[in-house]
Amino acid sequence: MTTMEYIKTHLDFISTTYKIPEYIKKSILESIFVDGIGMVCRPPDYLDIIRSLQKFEKTEPDIYPAIINYCTEKNLEEVELYKKAGIARASFSKIRSMSKTGYNPSKATVLRLCLALELTIQQTQGMLETLGYHLSDASIKDKIISWCIENKIYDINTIASVLNEVTGDYYIY
The missing domain is CATH 1.10.260 (434 Repressor (Amino-terminal Domain))
Known part of the structure; x- marks a missing residue:
């Protein structure tokens, strides 16, 4: 499995689990590329933000x-x-x-x-x-x-x- 296939597989799982809108998923994939020696280069925020979603539960404000x-x-x-x-x-x-x-x-x-x-x-x-x-x-x-x-x-x-x-x-x- 290539690095990009690995990323897409995990991103599919994460985006389904946390109901991430398709446009955000697309933006993440567009920001990732694999350079000549197989290194993934991306802005550090996207995947870190997605991983952080695990910490949050959806709650409605209630007075x-x-x-x-x-x-x-x-x-x-x-x-x-x-x-x-x-x-x-x-x-x-x-x-x-x-x-x-x-x-x-x-x-x-x-x-x-x-x-x-x-x-x-x-x-x-x-x-x-x-x-x-x-x-x-x-x-x-x-x-x-x-x-x-x-x-x-x-x-x-x-x-x-x-x-x-x-x-x-x-x-x-």
């Missing part, structure tokens, strides 16, 4: 366990929470099962939950970051929400009114 913990801490029932946050029962149900379904609530929805739970700025950032969001210093809307949280202003309608007055957008609705 529901944190929501339950905060509800318990604050003696708040789920129904009270989603009503206070202005979230429909069906939407909250999606959040409840998000680890199984892959549902990802909007940033505004997460912010409403955090406000309803009266979380600190650090707790709010933690919830947002779990889903790939954050409160940015570059956004006037995010600065207003951060300021409100830091000053313990959690009323969603009040915050929405301030946001509308300053930016012309309700943002958290």
